Amino acid sequence: MGSKPKQKDYQPSAAEKASAAVAMAENKYFKEKYDPLLQKMRDASQTDDSADVLRGRANADTMQTLAGKASYDRAASGASGGAEAQAYQAQLAAADKTGLGIKNNMQLGVLGTARGQAADAQTGMGSAASMGASRVLTQAKAKQTEREAKMGALGQVATSLVLQGAKNMQSGGKVKMQADGKTPMKDANGNVMRTEKGSFFTPRDDDGNKVQGFGNRLGYSDFMNTSPY
Amino acid sequence: MQGIGNFNYQGGDYVSQLPGVSDPDKAYASITRNDYIDYVKNYRQFEEDLLDRAQNDTSLIDDARTNAAEAQGLMAGVADRNAARYGVNLTPAQRQQQERGLARANNLGLAQSVNDARIAQKEANQAAIGDLINIGQGVNRSSLSQMQGVAQSATQRKNAYDQAKAASKAQTYSTIGGLASAAIFAFAF
Numbered sequence: 261m262g263s264k265p266k267q268k269d270y271q272p273s274a275a276e277k278a279s280a281a282v283a284m285a286e287n288k289y290f291k292e293k294y295d296p297l298l299q300k301m302r303d304a305s306q307t308d309d310s311a312d313v314l315r316g317r318a319n320a321d322t323m324q325t326l327a328g329k330a331s332y333d334r335a336a337s338g339a340s341g342g343a344e345a346q347a348y349q350a351q352l353a354a355a356d357k358t359g360l361g362i363k364n365n366m367q368l369g370v371l372g373t374a375r376g377q378a379a380d381a382q383t384g385m386g387s388a389a390s391m392g393a394s395r396v397l398t399q400a401k402a403k404q405t406e407r408e409a410k411m412g413a414l415g416q417v418a419t420s421l422v423l424q425g426a427k428n429m430q431s432g433g434k435v436k437m438q439a440d441g442k443t444p445m446k447d448a449n450g451n452v453m454r455t456e457k458g459s460f461f462t463p464r465d466d467d468g469n470k471v472q473g474f475g476n477r478l479g480y481s482d483f484m485n486t487s488p489y
Numbered sequence: 490m491q492g493i494g495n496f497n498y499q500g501g502d503y504v505s506q507l508p509g510v511s512d513p514d515k516a517y518a519s520i521t522r523n524d525y526i527d528y529v530k531n532y533r534q535f536e537e538d539l540l541d542r543a544q545n546d547t548s549l550i551d552d553a554r555t556n557a558a559e560a561q562g563l564m565a566g567v568a569d570r571n572a573a574r575y576g577v578n579l580t581p582a583q584r585q586q587q588e589r590g591l592a593r594a595n596n597l598g599l600a601q602s603v604n605d606a607r608i609a610q611k612e613a614n615q616a617a618i619g620d621l622i623n624i625g626q627g628v629n630r631s632s633l634s635q636m637q638g639v640a641q642s643a644t645q646r647k648n649a650y651d652q653a654k655a656a657s658k659a660q661t662y663s664t665i666g667g668l669a670s671a672a673i674f675a676f677a678f
Contacts, residue, residue: 272513280510287520295527302535326567335571338583341564342594348563349595349602352556356549357609364613367539368620374532375624408660415664422671 298373305366311359318351425460431471432464433457543617546610553606557599564591 272280326344436445436453445453455468463471463480471480510516568587572579579587 276513277509278504280513280516281507282504284510284516285507295531299531302532306535330571330574332575332577335568335575335577338579338587339568339590341568342591342598344567345557345560345564345591345595346598346601348560349553349556349598350605352560353549353553353602353606353609356552356556356606357613360546360549360609360613364543364617364620367535368617368624371532371536371539372620372624374528375536375628407657411657411660411664415667418664419667419671422668426671 298370301366302370302374305363305370308359308363308366310362311356314355314359315352318355319348322348322351428458428463429460431458432466432468434466434468539617540621543614543621546614546617549606549610549613550603553602554599557595557602560598561591561595564595 322344325347326341329344432455434455436455437443438445447453455466456464458464458470463477465471465480471477565588568591571577
């Protein structure tokens with residue numbers, strides 16, 4: 261029979277301890293250094309001025325082009341500048357489109373990263389729940405095994421008790437013989453006389469005496485008989 | 490050794506100096522719970538705003554209209570400054586013609602610009618919605634995976650409990666049966 265399990269035998273290994281410590285430190289570092297960065301990116305994407313910068317550039321490009329085309333003929337002919345107005349609108353529209361694209365990309369990038377973290381967290385929660393369930397199962401199984409072992413032991417003891425009690429009750433009750441050792445003794449009614457029978461807890465020997473004391477009891481039982489025959 | 494990208498490493502075992510984690514299971518649960526709380530606190534509203542904007546944004550179209558008004562005023566100013574620069578005096582008829590020409594061209598530009606902006610807006614919104622759906626789908630996929638894991642754990646727990654109950658009953662009956670049969674043997678009933 262083995263010794264009882266010791267809790268110290270079930271301690272985490274050095275590798276597990278190191279993994280847990282490093283993972284915890286990395287998570288703390290991430291929270292301290294990268295989370296604020298992501299929040300800054302979130303805020304920056306909301307107040308993004310890329311469109312303004314691009315519009316300014318589009319404006320400057322248009323004006324540079326127009327200034328180069330300025331001439332007396334155009335001024336004297338009363339040119340409306342309608343084509344330039346259309347070009348200016350197109351330039352600004354292109355700047356707006358590009359600006360919106362940049363803003364959308366930034367915001368979606370921030371959200372994707374944030375949701376990626378959240379997704380990881382959810383997966384982690386699932387794993388944590390799984391780990392918890394696994395531990396609960398192991399504990400339950402351990403308790404069940406313990407309960408079964410107790411019950412089994414109780415059954416064995418009770419069975420032995422019943423069997424031994426029955427054997428004790430069967431002891432004694434031998435026919436009393438007369439001095440010649442062959443003729444049974446009889447009472448006044450002519451019935452054969454027998455020695456007293458054992459009780460559940462106390463056996464009697466062939467002479468009807470109670471078998472008492474540890475040594476006598478051990479000698480009386482077959483417990484010490486190791487012979488296979 | 491120090492260099493680009495190297496932390497100021499002084500040698501020694503940094504890992505052994507880290508604080509130990511007495512209950513990794515609990516720590517893991519705490520980290521994941523806090524991550525989700527952080528997400529709700531810092532990014533949930535941001536996400537909802539983005540979802541709303543991807544469906545209802547009309548900024549490019551609105552800007553196109555504003556741009557047209559801006560262009561007309563700007564080009565009128567350019568024409569005036571050029572006239573002044575070259576000492577040209579336009580007749581009232583020429584001036585009227587100039588203004589009409591600018592307004593006409595600008596309106597055509599506005600129509601073109603707004604039409605282009607509608608297409609560009611639709612493209613931008615569709616792209617944003619597509620990206621958002623990709624993000625949401627990824628989150629949903631991992632949520633389902635998480636739910637699957639939890640459901641499996643719950644089923645395992647339930648099965649284990651049922652099996653344990655059955656085993657316990659079987660053990661009890663076996664014990665009672667053993668006792669009864671021993672009694673039967675003992676007393677030769």
